[in-house]
Amino acid sequence: MSAEPFAAHESEPGIHLPVPPPEGFTVDDLFTLPDLPPHTELIDGSLVFVSPQRNFHTLVNDLLAHGLRLTVPGHLRVRREMTVVLDRRNAPEPDISVIRADADTGLEQTRFRAEDLVLAVEVVSPDSEARDHDAKPLKYAAAGIPHFWLVEMAEGNQHPVVRTYELDPATKTYTLTGIHHDKLELSEPFAVDIDITLDALRRL
Known part of the structure; x- marks a missing residue:
């Protein structure tokens, strides 16, 4: 796994986001990082989180x-x-x-x-x-x-x-x-x- 451990978002205590590695995330990260929100996608090495749906x-x-x-x-x-x-x-x-x-x-x-x-x-x-x-x-x-x-x-x-x-x-x-x-x-x-x-x- 290439990602670093989760880091707290400074402006919003309680929200923890993974720190991306310099080359971006990989498919292996998508399936092994803990506690990602449901339906998270990987696009060009970036994690994309889904908003509430209509x-x-x-x-x-x-x-x-x-x-x-x-x-x-x-x-x-x-x-x-x-x-x-x-x-x-x-x-x-x-x-x-x-x-x-x-x-x-x-x-x-x-x-x-x-x-x-x-x-x-x-x-x-x-x-x-x-x-x-x-x-x-x-x-x-x-x-x-x-x-x-x-x-x-x-x-x-x-x-x-x-x-x-x-x-x-x-x-x-x-x-x-x-x-x-x-x-x-x-x-x-x-x-x-x-x-x-x-x-x-x-x-x-």
Whole structure:
């Protein structure tokens, strides 16, 4: 482990934060540092702590995970909020991942590898907007994850808007394949048909 012991934050007694090593944290640190908050991510060697989530975030995750599980083929599985190791200094936690079934090694598993995923989904929160729009898609694409969805709250009636992307393997960048407002209907990475209206959220 490369990190130093926790140090008290001088201006806020009672809050203890790990002191980063000069080269930044690694995946090993993420899984061995004591008392990290739940859902801590590692981005470019920095620990990222998650703020309290809006009801929208939780309900959209429920809606999409349930909808995906209705049509996911037998060789794939749907998982929520699991760490995905992209490289030594990057281990984000997508809101939803669709993984290959043979990557599921049991109930005590704590992480997946980038090559295990066929889809990563990020639901944008106010504190994660820059990461979800910029850093994460670039890193998911560079790691070769074939599909990426970005979900946001629409202005006005606050229904989910899902932007779907597919990886161009030649350039290792994502290409926008659709913007979905009321119904998420796709044939890739498998057949998907999910009602994403505001009414669908309110029924949960």
